[in-house]
Amino acid sequence: MSKYSCKHQKRVEVKTELYNPYTGDESTDVRWEWESTCEDVDLHRYKCKLCGEIGYYSGSAKDYYTKGIKNGALGPSYA
Numbered sequence: 001m002s003k004y005s006c007k008h009q010k011r012v013e014v015k016t017e018l019y020n021p022y023t024g025d026e027s028t029d030v031r032w033e034w035e036s037t038c039e040d041v042d043l044h045r046y047k048c049k050l051c052g053e054i055g056y057y058s059g060s061a062k063d064y065y066t067k068g069i070k071n072g073a074l075g076p077s078y079a
């Protein structure tokens with residue numbers, strides 16, 4: 001998958017088993033949902049498992065990781 005077309009989400013199939021106690025009928029309800037492919041790699045930073053893109057929860061976090069600018073607002077260890 002191209003990095004530039006990645007939505008950082010994937011389609012997942014969600015199955016729910018249904019049982020009607022009155023008729024005894026069993027059925028499976030299937031629907032598709034979007035699931036985020038991003039996971040936290042550090043405090044204030046996440047990475048997409050599909051394309052590997054790194055994202056930041058705030059501008060201060062981005063400055064800290066990309067430029068080394070410390071910011072006490074991120075936490076005691078970032079000051």
Ligand SMILES: [Zn+2]
Nearest residue numbers: 006008048051
């Ligand atoms: Zn992605």
